[in-house]
Amino acid sequence: MRLAAFVVGLALCFTPAAAQQVSDPTGSGDSLVWRMPPSSPNMQMLMAPFMGIVPDVTPFLPGPGVDVLTLSEATVGGLVRLADGDTLRLEATLLRREIDGRMIKVYGFNGQSPGPTIRVPQHSTIIVQFTNRIDFPTTLRWHGVRLDNQFDGVPGQTQSPVRVGETYTAEVYFPDAGAFWYHPHQRGHIAQELGLYGAIIVDSPDLDYYSSANLEETLLLDDVLLDDLGILPFGFEAPVQALMGRFGNVLLINGQPDYRRSVNKGDVVRLFLTDASNTRPFNLRIEGGVRMKLVGGDLGKFEREEWISSVIIAPGQRYIVEVMFEEEGEFALTNRITAVDHFLGEFEYQVDTLGIFEVSSRPTDFDYSAQFETLRTYDGGFDEVRAQAGRPVDEELVLSLRIGALPLPVIRMLEMDTLYYPPVEFNDAMPMMNWLSTGMNVLWLMHDPAPDVDPRDLGPATGWRFRQGDLVKIRLFNDPDSWHPMSHPLHLHGQRFVVLEQDGVPSSNLVWRDTVLVPVGSTVDLMVEMSNPGSWMFNCQIPEHLGAGMSMSFVVQPTGA
Amino acid sequence: MISIVLAALAGAGLTGPESPTECRLAAPLAPEFYVIELVSTRRIPGSGASTGTVDVTFAPSPFGVSLTENGDYLRDLEINVSNLRAPDQGSFVVWVTTPQLDSIERVGVLGDGTLRGQVRWNKFLVVISLEQDDASTAPRWAGPIILRGMSKSGAMHTSAGHGPFETENCASYGFRE
Numbered sequence: 001m002r003l004a005a006f007v008v009g010l011a012l013c014f015t016p017a018a019a020q021q022v023s024d025p026t027g028s029g030d031s032l033v034w035r036m037p038p039s040s041p042n043m044q045m046l047m048a049p050f051m052g053i054v055p056d057v058t059p060f061l062p063g064p065g066v067d068v069l070t071l072s073e074a075t076v077g078g079l080v081r082l083a084d085g086d087t088l089r090l091e092a093t094l095l096r097r098e099i100d101g102r103m104i105k106v107y108g109f110n111g112q113s114p115g116p117t118i119r120v121p122q123h124s125t126i127i128v129q130f131t132n133r134i135d136f137p138t139t140l141r142w143h144g145v146r147l148d149n150q151f152d153g154v155p156g157q158t159q160s161p162v163r164v165g166e167t168y169t170a171e172v173y174f175p176d177a178g179a180f181w182y183h184p185h186q187r188g189h190i191a192q193e194l195g196l197y198g199a200i201i202v203d204s205p206d207l208d209y210y211s212s213a214n215l216e217e218t219l220l221l222d223d224v225l226l227d228d229l230g231i232l233p234f235g236f237e238a239p240v241q242a243l244m245g246r247f248g249n250v251l252l253i254n255g256q257p258d259y260r261r262s263v264n265k266g267d268v269v270r271l272f273l274t275d276a277s278n279t280r281p282f283n284l285r286i287e288g289g290v291r292m293k294l295v296g297g298d299l300g301k302f303e304r305e306e307w308i309s310s311v312i313i314a315p316g317q318r319y320i321v322e323v324m325f326e327e328e329g330e331f332a333l334t335n336r337i338t339a340v341d342h343f344l345g346e347f348e349y350q351v352d353t354l355g356i357f358e359v360s361s362r363p364t365d366f367d368y369s370a371q372f373e374t375l376r377t378y379d380g381g382f383d384e385v386r387a388q389a390g391r392p393v394d395e396e397l398v399l400s401l402r403i404g405a406l407p408l409p410v411i412r413m414l415e416m417d418t419l420y421y422p423p424v425e426f427n428d429a430m431p432m433m434n435w436l437s438t439g440m441n442v443l444w445l446m447h448d449p450a451p452d453v454d455p456r457d458l459g460p461a462t463g464w465r466f467r468q469g470d471l472v473k474i475r476l477f478n479d480p481d482s483w484h485p486m487s488h489p490l491h492l493h494g495q496r497f498v499v500l501e502q503d504g505v506p507s508s509n510l511v512w513r514d515t516v517l518v519p520v521g522s523t524v525d526l527m528v529e530m531s532n533p534g535s536w537m538f539n540c541q542i543p544e545h546l547g548a549g550m551s552m553s554f555v556v557q558p559t560g561a
Numbered sequence: 562m563i564s565i566v567l568a569a570l571a572g573a574g575l576t577g578p579e580s581p582t583e584c585r586l587a588a589p590l591a592p593e594f595y596v597i598e599l600v601s602t603r604r605i606p607g608s609g610a611s612t613g614t615v616d617v618t619f620a621p622s623p624f625g626v627s628l629t630e631n632g633d634y635l636r637d638l639e640i641n642v643s644n645l646r647a648p649d650q651g652s653f654v655v656w657v658t659t660p661q662l663d664s665i666e667r668v669g670v671l672g673d674g675t676l677r678g679q680v681r682w683n684k685f686l687v688v689i690s691l692e693q694d695d696a697s698t699a700p701r702w703a704g705p706i707i708l709r710g711m712s713k714s715g716a717m718h719t720s721a722g723h724g725p726f727e728t729e730n731c732a733s734y735g736f737r738e
Binding site for chain 2: 283
């Protein structure tokens with residue numbers, strides 16, 4: 001009775017959003033009807049006060065009016081090897097895919113979703129002719145690649161969006177060896193969620209750059225949000241799930257929920273891992289005692305290889321690990337996390353299997369166990385950075401949230417939800433509030449510290465100007481006193497950096513990065529090598545946060561300018 | 562929390578990279594949001610005015626965040642206690658335990674008021690007890706508890722049977738009134 005009165009009371013308080021309850025006329029199974037994301041029974045209890053409220057944006061699904069059965073089925077696993085000067089044509093289109101018995105519309109390149117893996121030599125330049133045949137204008141960007149600024153793919157900053165039917169040509173130069181990826185930068189909350197991305201492997205000319213391995217495998221980690229009616233609608237004018245980003249409920253590797261890979265007993269496998277999900281950090285393990293060796297990160301190798309029990313990877317990040325399968329059998333690749341259950345006020349263990357490695361009894365063709373046992377070091381030019389680690393901070397950013405016309409029940413719940421925030425959000429612990437938050441009613445900020453100004457009155461930081469060749473120390477602080485603080489994977493375009501320290505604890509094993517996860521309450525110091533001139537973006541990699549304002553720009557002036 | 566923000570904000574006059582010698586900030590600290598306040602139980606003479614904190618940071622990891630194999634946070638603890646008179650006999654021993662006290666681990670002897678340790682639970686209590694010896698092999702404390710504190714995550718509590726969910730029966734979720 002009291003619960004009912006509470007619900008009615010709250011219902012009287014909010015202003016109903018414009019609800020577009022539209023059924024998809026194609027009968028493909030997708031439904032434009034706004035509905036809350038699937039969740040556990042406990043969380044459904046917490047959803048009660050929100051019944052009847054819908055996001056304040058228009059629901060959108062890919063391929064309006066297109067029968068899913070008329071679309072080509074997406075393929076996977078394509079590899080394109082390119083040499084310096086080669087041309088790559090990428091055509092983005094609508095495709096279909098069956099996931100867990102549901103036929104859904106996805107996006108992809110050249111008939112593949114995710115798009116083909118691009119493999120190029122370091123220091124090469126390729127020409128990319130990108131044709132946009134998806135439902136809306138978009139751009140293509142080359143995550144982590146320190147390329148010419150004009151081809152960075154940021155709409156409104158480095159180029160105009162590529163309109164539907166248009167072709168855009170970019171020259172992409174690859175100065176660094178490592179693992180990278182390409183993805184859209186306009187309405188990424190839709191297009192990236194639906195598979196419009198692909199991996200890039202850049203090979204060093206040094207044939208001994210990595211240890212010997214029997215196999216190399218590129219794994220793009222993702223998830224997708226489905227219910228019985230298919231893909232849950234997106235916001236068209238702005239993203240929904242703007243508070244925490246869009247967590248999926250089906251985990252994917254290379255676009256598939258049932259990844260399997262056969263290897264021989266004794267094989268050493270090098271894995272190039274990319275978190276291509278919108279918002280989910282993974283804690284990846286290979287069960288059964290399979291040993292993992294950390295080799296590289298975003299832009300190359302760690303200064304020291306080391307043994308690890310799992311890989312903690314956040315959206316946009318890449319890691320290179322080597323594993324050795326010493327025993328015959330099946331070994332699961334799992335995501336082991338502690339999820340937050342706000343209704344019970346508890347953490348709960350969750351284990352999801354993303355894929356299986358099948359190890360045959362056939363012995364490996366080449367025994368690389370000795371190389372696997374060796375932990376190598378790498379001189380990545382870290383000494384100069386480390387020598388300047390103790391210098392004062394040059395620039396600071398505070399990460400916080402400003403809320404607007406959120407439905408009142410959401411505001412009330414946010415007020416109640418102030419006792420504790422996990423440092424990292426590994427699951428969508430508040431799907432109902434998250435779903436009702438949009439890029440129209442929340443604003444994520446990367447702002448200057450300003451002791452005399454209410455952070456709610458601040459906008460993005462401005463005025464960052466550097467010179468090519470500068471080493472710049474940047475401090476990031478994820479303010480836990482803001483509304484619903486959350487961990488952010490921040491991505492710096494066009495440059496590379498190392499994490500000097502986190503919460504006063506120096507990093508003992510450096511690697512060049514372009515994306516760093518900043519937990520709630522944490523202070524992270526970066527040393528950025530401003531090597532690439534131009535006007536660049538610094539943003540949260542979670543596209544729902546980017547679509548809710550979480551970005552800023554900075555300028556690197558060329559030497560001699 | 563406010564102090565760390567103010568410390569961070571103290572250097573609001575931004576400095577460009579051309580003038581890197583100006584020092585604008587104090588060294589960063591453990592996230593104040595997760596600092597555990599230790600509260601005296603006043604169980605023994607000379608401990609009533611004692612205070613303490615536990616700084617909680619991630620154990621060093623190439624990923625920045627550190628997790629156990631089950632996905633719990635793996636965190637370093639730095640325990641600092643002040644105004645606690647050295648015992649005439651025995652030692653102050655620091656323990657960590659789950660809130661249900663079903664798992665207890667000894668961190669070590671609190672020597673000069675400072676101790677470092679590690680915890681692999683997301684919700685936990687920090688307990689400092691007075692032991693007759695250093696309790697190096699004891700499964701749990703035997704002496705009186707002098708100071709105790711709870712991880713920030715301990716503030717999360719079930720909604721069942723409370724507030725707008727009063728119609729829910731706590732017992733059905735395994736909680737007792």
